[in-house]
Amino acid sequence: MIRTRRTVQLLAGAAFAVALGAGVGAQRPSPPRQRPVPRGATPATKPAGADTGEATARRLCSLCHPFENIVAIRRTRAQWEATVENMISRGARGTSAEFATVVDYLSAAYALEGSTVRGAAGPDDKPLVDPKASEIAKPLWTSDCQLCHGADARGTDRGPNLVRSALVLGDRYGSTIGPYLRTKHAALPSGKKIELTDTQVLLLAHFLRDRVNDTLRGSPLFKPGDILVGDAKAGAAYFDGEGRCGQCHSPSGDLKGIATRLDPVGMQQRLLFPSNAGARRRTTAAPVVTVTVTRENGETIAGELVHMDDFYVSLRDASGAYRTVRRAPGVRVEKHDPFAAHVDLLSRITDTQIHDLVAYLETLK
Amino acid sequence: MMRLVLCATILSGAVLAAQPPIPTDGWPTYNGDYSGRRFSTLTTINAGNVKHLGLAWSYRLGVPGSGPIKGTPLMVNGVLYLTAPDHVWAVDARTGREIWHFANESTGGIHIGNRGAAIKGDRLYVETPDCHLVSLNVKDGKERWRQSICNLDQFYYSSVAPIVVGNHVIAGVSGDDLDVPGYVEARDPETGAFQWRWYVVPQNPGDAGIESWPSLEAARHGGGMTWQPVTYDPDLNLIYLTTGNPQPVVANVNRKGNNLFTASIVAINPDDGKMRWYFQSSPHDTHDWDATQTPVLLDADVNGEPRKLLAQASRNGKFFLLDRTNGKALVSSEFVPTNWSLGFSERGEPIPNPAKEPQVAGALVTPNQGGATNWPPPTFSPMTGLFYVSAARAYSVWYIYDPGQNPQGWGGTDRGGWSEYMLQAVDYKTGKVRWSHKWEGGGLSGLLSTAGNLVFSGDGSGGNIVALDATTGTPLWHAGLRSSVSNGPITYTLDGLQYVVVGAGDTLWSFVLNE
Numbered sequence: 025m026i027r028t029r030r031t032v033q034l035l036a037g038a039a040f041a042v043a044l045g046a047g048v049g050a051q052r053p054s055p056p057r058q059r060p061v062p063r064g065a066t067p068a069t070k071p072a073g074a075d076t077g078e079a080t081a082r083r084l085c086s087l088c089h090p091f092e093n094i095v096a097i098r099r100t101r102a103q104w105e106a107t108v109e110n111m112i113s114r115g116a117r118g119t120s121a122e123f124a125t126v127v128d129y130l131s132a133a134y135a136l137e138g139s140t141v142r143g144a145a146g147p148d149d150k151p152l153v154d155p156k157a158s159e160i161a162k163p164l165w166t167s168d169c170q171l172c173h174g175a176d177a178r179g180t181d182r183g184p185n186l187v188r189s190a191l192v193l194g195d196r197y198g199s200t201i202g203p204y205l206r207t208k209h210a211a212l213p214s215g216k217k218i219e220l221t222d223t224q225v226l227l228l229a230h231f232l233r234d235r236v237n238d239t240l241r242g243s244p245l246f247k248p249g250d251i252l253v254g255d256a257k258a259g260a261a262y263f264d265g266e267g268r269c270g271q272c273h274s275p276s277g278d279l280k281g282i283a284t285r286l287d288p289v290g291m292q293q294r295l296l297f298p299s300n301a302g303a304r305r306r307t308t309a310a311p312v313v314t315v316t317v318t319r320e321n322g323e324t325i326a327g328e329l330v331h332m333d334d335f336y337v338s339l340r341d342a343s344g345a346y347r348t349v350r351r352a353p354g355v356r357v358e359k360h361d362p363f364a365a366h367v368d369l370l371s372r373i374t375d376t377q378i379h380d381l382v383a384y385l386e387t388l389k
Numbered sequence: 390m391m392r393l394v395l396c397a398t399i400l401s402g403a404v405l406a407a408q409p410p411i412p413t414d415g416w417p418t419y420n421g422d423y424s425g426r427r428f429s430t431l432t433t434i435n436a437g438n439v440k441h442l443g444l445a446w447s448y449r450l451g452v453p454g455s456g457p458i459k460g461t462p463l464m465v466n467g468v469l470y471l472t473a474p475d476h477v478w479a480v481d482a483r484t485g486r487e488i489w490h491f492a493n494e495s496t497g498g499i500h501i502g503n504r505g506a507a508i509k510g511d512r513l514y515v516e517t518p519d520c521h522l523v524s525l526n527v528k529d530g531k532e533r534w535r536q537s538i539c540n541l542d543q544f545y546y547s548s549v550a551p552i553v554v555g556n557h558v559i560a561g562v563s564g565d566d567l568d569v570p571g572y573v574e575a576r577d578p579e580t581g582a583f584q585w586r587w588y589v590v591p592q593n594p595g596d597a598g599i600e601s602w603p604s605l606e607a608a609r610h611g612g613g614m615t616w617q618p619v620t621y622d623p624d625l626n627l628i629y630l631t632t633g634n635p636q637p638v639v640a641n642v643n644r645k646g647n648n649l650f651t652a653s654i655v656a657i658n659p660d661d662g663k664m665r666w667y668f669q670s671s672p673h674d675t676h677d678w679d680a681t682q683t684p685v686l687l688d689a690d691v692n693g694e695p696r697k698l699l700a701q702a703s704r705n706g707k708f709f710l711l712d713r714t715n716g717k718a719l720v721s722s723e724f725v726p727t728n729w730s731l732g733f734s735e736r737g738e739p740i741p742n743p744a745k746e747p748q749v750a751g752a753l754v755t756p757n758q759g760g761a762t763n764w765p766p767p768t769f770s771p772m773t774g775l776f777y778v779s780a781a782r783a784y785s786v787w788y789i790y791d792p793g794q795n796p797q798g799w800g801g802t803d804r805g806g807w808s809e810y811m812l813q814a815v816d817y818k819t820g821k822v823r824w825s826h827k828w829e830g831g832g833l834s835g836l837l838s839t840a841g842n843l844v845f846s847g848d849g850s851g852g853n854i855v856a857l858d859a860t861t862g863t864p865l866w867h868a869g870l871r872s873s874v875s876n877g878p879i880t881y882t883l884d885g886l887q888y889v890v891v892g893a894g895d896t897l898w899s900f901v902l903n904e
Binding site: 086087088089090091092093096106109110112113114115116117143144145146147148149150174176178179185187188190193194236239240241245246247248249250251252253254289292293296297299300331332333334335366367370371373375378379 | 454455456457474495496497498499500501519540541542543544545546564566567568569606610726728744748749750751752753755757758759783784785786788789790791792795797798799800802803804805806807808810828829830831832833848849850851852853855864867872873875894
């Protein structure tokens, strides 16, 4: 018997009702453990073009992962872009257009915003966080809990880390923290005795699960910080000097206004890894790898590389025709990588030079 | 920078066959035998005739979405036992016909992969993602018992191929979202009853390794998952366990120190669960480089004396040859160029370069998170003396996302990158790459070597299974499989025919000689 999955649609609507609804009373602080619950959540509504996007995403991603596993973590658009870029560097194969389709589809169908459950791991009955309930709990947390457990619930010298607490991780809508708070937790440092209504316990349960979710890779906090730490002047010198960037690029030409088109992380990624289709997808069509194939009889065929392995090379020639040549002994293949200079840079450039270069590019508004 | 700990000249070339070889009529454990070599003595298919290899049968997983096949199937008494998360199939090894199918009704866990099953007599053992070790009847796939081996609420899950050693089923655990400790357990093969648990990271004051953590709190939550099956030396009665990276994975300000015994190779007595020695492949790892690559056991003469050795090509790009009686390093080297370390310590362990730890503004590091290699199993041929590993030269930028004083979980990651993939043949005596065969496609592959002077490997996203000359690295044969090779190939004989069986995507492919 294979597991069936409920949809987020079902639960998203139910979550706040669970949190604050009429059924929440002394008799029912904790809904029964339900299973199965949505991992690999089905999108509530299909965005336009979803069929194409889903088919493309399944085709490209399922070669290495069960698709349902990939989408079990919801992400922001930037996070999906970063994820796709990482997969490209690990061998995912597709065209730039296909990867753009995949990012568009995943960002729309599996967006972080509005998600009530985060993270692929854990049990199927993971508690869903209602953001409103979590928000409502904040004043209570700040006044009674924060002094010992910290604003992020990760503990202080006065009290333990609750994000790592087995009691908290096993909680379902107050099922374990409620009894603990009422019977085992010491009085507050102020001497105040803990007296919580069921609703307050439920609110705290949402708040704590929210803080656990903050630590997961699908969290909105999971994003780069300020990377502009370099010296723009040194970056300009590197651009024209050791980096030899000026041989192909110009601040008044192709790079004019680059800082208005890409954020600093985007510029850093693109200067290091321009061949990564995910990294360059937001800008104009990128140069492609071409090949020149010389057969045993001296005939040459040239065009855009489609596929190559040890045994065959496939290309699209100037007329647009698809051609495949067996790499028999005597067949020569010359590959022309337009990004070869950037690959060469990887083993030479220092982190300081990278930061300086990004600081310089940031001046090209 | 790179230092060979022991001069190669004291290692002679003779490789002894002290380990019992893989039985030619089967493939009874994850690696074929306890040694982890994945070397078969079969010679029916060899470098001279491999060009005639052709399709025998293919078997496509009957459950959509349950692939790709990442586990190594077992072959016992003419039946293949194949796994995917929540699924086990018994398939006729001669014909590819399905005999039975077991499906677990899951209660959670990550369904990203399952490495395989173990068999003892008429019992099969498999882990399911929802933290269970399950035993089935070999003959019909009916469940005998199940035991919980981890806690889903703490985001553990199960994916490891169990290994049966004597009267113990050795089972590891998975999971790296929350800061929880890794461990390995031994269970009774008959009942599944708990025998012992060995924690990778200290759990109590005074535990071994506690000095390598800033606090007991950090150690108790320090990670170190046991993602891969153990290897075993019956003479020494030691299992060789490999351990995962520490937690929090990337942001690490709250776990300064070497973080023992994460990212290590550990020798454990299977009868009492006690550690005998350790070697840390990645001290204070900050790049998700678990050291769970197969610890391959080989025996060779050193200075005219037979020695018991252990070799690992680690995810961090380093190659190690150890004395497996005591964990002392004989060779430490690189099998691909890396930029994250400052040479090796007296113990032969890498010294991480703090400047190449993840930074808020980013640090350009090679290898990337995927590693210089990863879980796809390597192979060692005692005929050629070469250790073959599917490898990547890959760069990415590593960022700290959580610059606070108490990060949890990951607190950062790497992003983007450039990579190229190759098959590296490493001379175990020197740690140097004898030959390298670069693939056009991207992606790693499991490997198999045979006495037919062959190495079988996938060619990444080229989508081919390729047989190479084990001595020279010349490709001799290939077949297009529609998907990349996704597991480690195996081989066995039935009715005088030698089969080579490999998983690619959702399909198992079987090849024999066309004669």
